């Protein structure tokens with residue numbers, strides 16, 4: 555199948571979480587990373603990789619003013635904004651209502667992953683265009699043990715799942731039309747529960763999710779290394 559036109563691709567950036575593990579006065583997605591707030595990096599990764607794609611960002615209603623102020627301060631043009639929900643899945647469901655009907659592929663990305671590369675974006679996109687649903691994954695590098703029995707587990711068959719996750723629009727819309735289970739931690743689990751298989755493609759160990767305060771320093775170092783003279 556041919557690669558879709560960028561204008562037929564919509565990207566939902568979920569940014570409505572409270573960042574409870576990160577802590578601090580303002581949720582992590584609004585914190586400064588290098589020269590601008592983290593959320594702007596996450597949005598720009600797609601604007602740069604897929605010029606002309608449609609972006610929808612889900613924000614907690616009480617953070618709308620903070621975001622508008624940041625956009626003014628940084629001279630940044632915001633994409634369309636929708637209201638987030640109480641859970642990540644509810645934020646995605648709300649944002650889906652703002653995705654134009656004629657969209658061919660919908661990608662969903664965590665605002666908390668500002669370092670996503672063009673290679674990862676194009677990899678999941680191509681796999682979703684072909685198979686309907688795709689996620690980027692990386693091998694697990696720590697040893698694994700079960701919390702209940704304390705027994706060691708063979709890590710070889712396991713993969714850690716990242717975002718962006720990409721789907722044919724009707725596959726994602728149909729999946730999110732069904733009741734949401736609290737066990738859904740990502741969009742692929744919603745799609746899989748609706749009966750559609752999910753294809754895995756290579757993610758990147760650098761596509762980290764900002765979770766703890768120290769992750770900002772790690773992300774800044776990775777960004778500087780990527781901008782360095784050796785690249």
Ligand code: CTP
Nearest residue numbers: 568569570571572573574575640641642665666
């Ligand atoms: N998210 C969202 N709506 C929610 C919860 C999460 O849009 N109700 C988003 C977050 O803003 C984040 C992404 O989903 O970009 C992944 O979630 P996570 O990293 O867990 O962020 P938080 O839920 O904000 O952080 P924490 O779990 O530490 O509270």
Ligand code: MG
Nearest residue numbers: 571572573642
């Ligand atoms: Mg969370």
